[in-house]
Amino acid sequence: MKKRIARSDLQVEIEVREGTAIAEIQAVALESDTTVIVVSSKHFGRLWELAIPSFAGEILRRSWHPILFLPPVR
Numbered sequence: 001m002k003k004r005i006a007r008s009d010l011q012v013e014i015e016v017r018e019g020t021a022i023a024e025i026q027a028v029a030l031e032s033d034t035t036v037i038v039v040s041s042k043h044f045g046r047l048w049e050l051a052i053p054s055f056a057g058e059i060l061r062r063s064w065h066p067i068l069f070l071p072p073v074r
Contacts, residue, residue: 022058029065037063040070 013032017024029037039056060067 021055022062025059026063029063034065036066036068038068038070040072 015028017028025037028034037059039059056069
């Protein structure tokens, strides 16, 4: 993923924090004026799957920021 991003004109920052993943992602997004949150999930594929409790579905339901879902690398 890092190599794919390096080939683009995107500005990407990686930060490691302790705590609840969704709460920390939301906090970082607010603190850093994030444009979009990028998430990938091997279980995401159909809209109805968002109803199944998952990290990707939960971040979509809770976030005020736009969410970009990337399919898993196969």
